[in-house]
Amino acid sequence: MSSNDKKSNPYLIYALDINGKPVHIDSVPNGFSCNCKCPHCSGKLQAKNGGTERAHHFAHNDGADCKGAVESAIHCLAKEILKESLCVMLPKNAGELQFNKVETEKNFPELKLRPDCVGYYGEKTLWIEFKRTHEVDVHKAGKIISARINCIEIDLNSCGQDKEKLREFITQSFENRKWIYSREHGVGSSEHTVSNRNSSPKVDSELGLVKLDRHFAIDDKGKLIDFREPSEFDANKHSYYCPCCGKEVVLKVDDNGSYTFDHIEETNICKDEMYLRSAAVSAIQKAFENSKSFIIHLPQYRSCKNDNKCPYYQECQIPTTQQYDLKSHHFDKYTKDYKFNDVAYSTDLVLYRENIQKNSIEVRVNTENLEYGQNSPRRTIDITIYNENDVHQLKKGLSDYKNVHFTNFAPYAEKKAEPTEINHNIWKFIIYTSGKIYIGPARCTELSNSFNNSNTIKEGAFIRTNNIKEDMYIFLLLYYKKLQKDICRCQLCWSLKKTNGINNNYICTRYKTKGTPKHPLQEKNPPKECPYFKADFNILKREKELIEKMKIVEFQNIPQNK
Ligand SMILES: [Zn+2]
Ligand SMILES: [Zn+2]
Ligand SMILES: [Zn+2]
Ligand SMILES: [Zn+2]
Incomplete structure (x- = not known):
């Protein structure tokens, strides 16, 4: 390969003749009589x-180093090749396309666009753009997509001024080319499906960060638009502007054929989260x-309609989502x-009635890493x-x-709940009175907050509990211990008496009357049935813990009229 193909400092070996x-x-006379101009x-x-x-090479008249000359020469060659071969290889999986005719530099004044080549096949056309190192018209892709013109872009950056190799590249390779828009091959149309988004986040090769494709922009009327919405x-x-910084953005097509709005000036690009937040x-x-x-669904509680009767009125409420x-x-x-x-901070949006200082509602948009840390005294x-x-x-x-998270809104809905709903x-x-303790489930609607059963010493319900029945039992023993002389170790019977002897212990007189030995603890085989002997004084150690966990309410004893 000759040194002409080297990218470092290539000589210009193709120029344009008087016909362009x-x-x-090597096909032209030596010197200025070649009658050639720089492409x-x-x-x-x-x-x-x-x-x-x-x-052998072309040199500028004044010996100047014309930077874009070689790139332009390759572009001109590529256009010439398309015209000659009437054929292009489309991007991956789309195959080869044969044209009836290829036009170059055709002007489309209504779009203010001049594609490199337009290929005609059947009733259809395909635009072929050869990518320039420095994009001349940053709005081009957006215009083509908006006009729904089938278009591919071929990057000739890896090509030299070898016409045959270039022909092979254009007509036989599917490398270095992408769809700007294609109805037939789904690009452009598939992007309009919103649900397809975010399925394959792009990774910025330099920073290793996931780059978000941006589909939202603000148009010149101040309207938020979504590129994917037809x-x-x-x-x-x-024209379109960044929701975050307000600078102009244009639609770009990346090498995978995904579209994204990008700032025209690549400096100071707004971070993805900033962009998302502003768009939101x-x-x-x-x-x-x-x-x-403007509907919100506010999580609130509905308290019980019977709240003056239900012993649980503090707790008797049901969570609800109220629509406002x-x-x-x-x-x-x-x-x-x-x-x-x-x-x-500054609040993203404040909703209010007459006066922003009075009863207004703050709307704050947070992202994963950008959160409003501070609580507001207002509804938020x-x-x-x-x-x-x-x-x-x-x-x-x-x-x-x-x-959505609501703060400082009223916790209770105005509308109360039917007891049966709760x-x-x-x-x-x-x-x-027998000393037995019953613990069992009940529904608050089935309870009255009084009792008049003469067999009952205490009746009530747990307002707070850990729902472990054994613990509730122990809790009651400990709780009512205070009402008595000590814990009755046989199921809290009211018949506990201090014995006069037996290790200064207590004994249930009720049991005793049923035949307790005179000194039961001294018996070789203490009677097994009496709960007295099963008592576990270790429960005292749990007193503090259980009193923290549990709370009861007592029903009132209604004295019976005689
Ligand atoms: Zn030049
Ligand atoms: Zn921006
Ligand atoms: Zn209730
Ligand atoms: Zn007893």
Whole structure:
């Protein structure tokens, strides 16, 4: 291979003849009589094809080093090749395409575009663009996509000024080319399916970071648009701006054929999360502005209608999600990026009635790493977003959005619950005069907060419990210990008496009357049936723990009228 193919400092070996056709250095007369001009700057060229020492090449009139000359020469060659061979290899899996005719540099004034080549086949056309190192028209891809013109872009960066190799590359290889738009091959149309998004995050090869494809932008009318929504995007009518910084963005097609909005000036690119957050705020704003209602689903409690009768009224409540339309509650104004004096941050959106200082609601958008750390003294709706699908959802408002958190809203809904709706499952207990303890499930609606059973000493229910029956039993023993002289080790019977002897212990007189030995603890085989002898004084150690865990309410004993 000659030194001409070297990329480092290649000589120009193709130039344009007077008809604009690329001609090889060895096919023209020596010197200025070659009548050739530079494919890049159109400057007059001199053919240096006489010697045998240096490689033959074209030189500029003034000896200037024309930087884009070789790239332009390759471009001109590529166009010439397309015209000659009437054939191109499409990007991967799409095969070869034969044309009836190929036109170059055809002008499309209505689009203000001049594609490198237009290939005609059957009733259809395909635009072929050869990529330039420095994109001339950054709006080009967006315009082509908006106009739904089938178009591929071929990157000739790896090619030299070898016409035959270039022909082979263009007509036989599917490398280094991509669809800008294709109806037939799905590019462009598939991208419009919102649900397809975010399935394959791109990795920035330099930073190793996942780069988000950005499909949201603000158009010149201030409207948030989603590229994937049919008809929302039209680069031939609108220009687009970054939701975050407001700088102009254009649609770009990456090598995988995915579309993304990108800042024209690549410096100071807004971070993905900043972009997502700004897009989300715009989406919510749009939903608020454009709809007659603005629904939130507020998690609240409904307390029991019977709350003065139910012994559990503090607990007798059911969680509910109450729907409120903020607009019908006269929240019809909003301000973006508002700074209240009592907080350090600016609120994304403040919704209010007449006066922003009075009873307003803050709407704050959070992302994984960008969170509002500070609590507000006002009612606050915190929204967390993770990706563009979330932004898409928020365009419909907050109504169905899952990651919403409400702070400082009223905990109870105005509407109370029917007792039967609540039907609080609780543990009821009864302590009988016999000393037996009953613990069992009951429903709050089935309870009255009184009892008049003469066999009952205490009746009540657990307001707080760990739901372990054994522990509840011990708790009752310990709790009622205080009401008595000591724990009755036989099921809290009220018949406990101090014995006069036996290790200063207590004994159940009721049991005793049933035949306790005079000194039961001294018996060789103490009677097994009496719970007295099963008593476990270790339960005393659990007193503190269980009293923290559990709480009971006692029903009132109604004295019977005689
Ligand atoms: Zn030049
Ligand atoms: Zn930006
Ligand atoms: Zn109740
Ligand atoms: Zn007893």
